[in-house]
Amino acid sequence: MPIKRLTDTLSVAPQISEGDLAALAAQGFRSVINNRPDGEAGDQPASAVLAAAAARAGLVYRDIPVISGQLQDAQVAAFGKALAELPAPVLAFCRTGTRSTTLWALDAVRARPVADVVHTAAQAGYDLDALRPRLEQARQAGRS
Template sequence: MQVRQLTEQISVSPQILPGDLDTLAAAGFRSLVNNRPDGEAEDQPASAELAAAAMQRGLAYRHIPVMPGSYEPATIDAMHRALEELPAPVLAFCRTGTRSTTLWALQAARHTDADALVGIAGEAGYDLTAWVPRLRDARRA
């Protein structure tokens, strides 16, 4: 499991497993956001399994599934609400961390410059340059 910090509030990672939650809790994470749809891969734990394991460790949990390349306004809004409501720091995860990073950037783009978001994502190892037009549009909306 490779956790990459975007801001003090949120980090992202590839898929986590129930066995990772003790380590994440010990690292100080207080909330998890699962951006992966259930059933995407055979070896992927179900959201309900992760939610139960999170609850056992006192971690808040949200499931905000994103199909690759499909970032609907309702999903962006759900991520925004989650980051406002959940105790920080938050770990968002998907298969590789890219969807979680993109979703974070799209919700943050309302109030943050697109180039700054691309830079933050790039420092964490995620290339969002293809998303610059949409990030700029979100800022103007």
């Protein structure tokens, strides 16, 4: 499972499996955020299965599902709240890691310049250039 580090406290990854959770705990992760809705793909484990495996591995688990292409401001707020509350380091995942990175970016621009956030995402392999207008809008809203 390829893990991409965005910050000192947050990394993102594509879909994880039930068996990955013990390995994530062994790597030092303390929390996991699932950004993928149940049933998106036939081979995807259900959130309840992952939550139970996370608990067995000693990880805190949070489910913030986002339908691809339908990310809402409430989900960004929930993601930011989770990052503030959950023990770090945190691993967030979805199908490819892009939704998790987008959630982070839309929350992060409240405190960081858009160019810095886009650059950080690009270094991790996620191109958020098409999201710049929404990031700029989120930045302005966060400064109000």
